[in-house]
Amino acid sequence: MSTQHPVIRPRRLRTTPAMRRLVAETRIHPAQLILPVFVREDITEPAPISSMPGVVQHTLDSLKGAVRDAAAAGLGGIMLFGIPATRDAIGSGATEASGILNRATAVAAAEAGDALVVQTDLCLDEFTDHGHCGVLDARGAVDNDATLERYRDMAVAQAQAGSQLLGLSGMMDGQVAAVREALDENGFADTAVLAYAAKYASAFYGPFREAVDSQLQGDRRTYQQDPANRIEGLREAALDEAEGADVLMVKPAMSYLDVLADVAATAQVPVWAYQVSGEHAMIEAAAANGWIDRDRAIRESVTGILRAGAGAVLTYWALELAAAEAAA
Incomplete structure (x- = not known):
């Protein structure tokens, strides 16, 4: 009696590096990578961020x-x-x-020319003495509608400075519509809007607090989303798209791949994801302790985000990944 062998052998397509490369379903291309950059006003040389190895606060120079x-x-x-x-x-x-972000935008736009898209974070948290993403009312709560007025002014200031894409990260209701209207009314109809549509109140933002010298008092759970909610992320994205967002963002990335896949499957505009500071720090820390292969973990993490549906990824490893692709 002959032994029955399988006819269908998926392993045939895994036999060599060349074969695996040929049939890969997801690839990392430098054009899909966006580098977050911190620019600090009161320093004279780049300052390392201790919780984010390899990342610095830059000077304008x-x-x-x-x-x-x-x-x-x-x-x-x-x-x-x-x-x-x-x-x-x-x-x-x-x-x-004369604010540091608007000055930095002008510097970056002049340096970049048409070589890449200069984008700006449109949020108040780095600029407020209480660290919240909006202005506070008499009770100390974030005032949604008063904050929208500040966002409108920020949008015009950033567009005037040369930003090509405004990253609305504050999670205020109606922020996309308010900013879109302000841009159009002030002659910036071609300036695009990136909505941080599904942004969760995440523990993985921890190192970012050091990066921007956050003054946060309390937390942001009244405006950022509850990590327990998946459907809500899809609803937020749909609202932002309807208000005129040109690109939608899911943040963080690795713990919210289900939300990312949901949004990518339904949106009619590009969908991106932000591999946040805590995701960066965890891999760097584990690699420094010899617990994981750093290079493979970085590549696997970004591949997973792209595989889930992101058209582009904000990652602190953007330059490193681009260099690796060029060398491959």
Whole structure:
């Protein structure tokens, strides 16, 4: 009696590196990668961020080199975050032309030219002395509608500075419609809006607090989403798309791949994801202890985000991944 052998052998397509490369369903391309960049006002040289190995707070001068590196690597873009020397209750520095983020945007836009997309974080948390993403009412709660007025002014200021894509990360109801209207009314109809549509109140933002010298008092659970809710993420994304968002974002990425896949399956605009500071820090820390293969873990993590449906990924490893692709 002959032994029955399988006719269908999926392993045939895994036999060699060349074969695996040929049939890979998901690939990382530099144009899909966006580098988050921090620019700080009160420093004279780049300052390392201890909880995010390899990441620094830039000066306006060192920002120029970072932009050149990103362009040379073929990245899709950079996302700028500003860290001011002084803060107040309404985040005045966010709308002043002399504010660090608007100055950094002008520097980056001049340096980048048409080589990559200069993007800006449109949120008040870095600029307020209480660290919340909006202005507070008399009870100390974030005032949604008063915050929208600040976002409108921020949008115009950032567009005037040269931002091509505004990253609305504050999670205020109606923020996309408010910003879109302000841009259109002020002659910036071509400036695009990236809505952080499904942004969760995550523990994985921890290192980011150091990166932007956060002054946060309390938490952001009244406006960022509950990590327990999946359907809500899809609803938020649909609302932002209906209000005119040009791109939708899911943040964080790795713990919310189900939400990312949901949004990517239904949206009629590009969908991106942000591999946040805590995701970066965990892999770096585990690799430093010899517990995982750092390079493989980085590549696997970003591949998983793309596989789930992201058209682009904001990641602190953007330059490293682009260099690895160029060398392959």
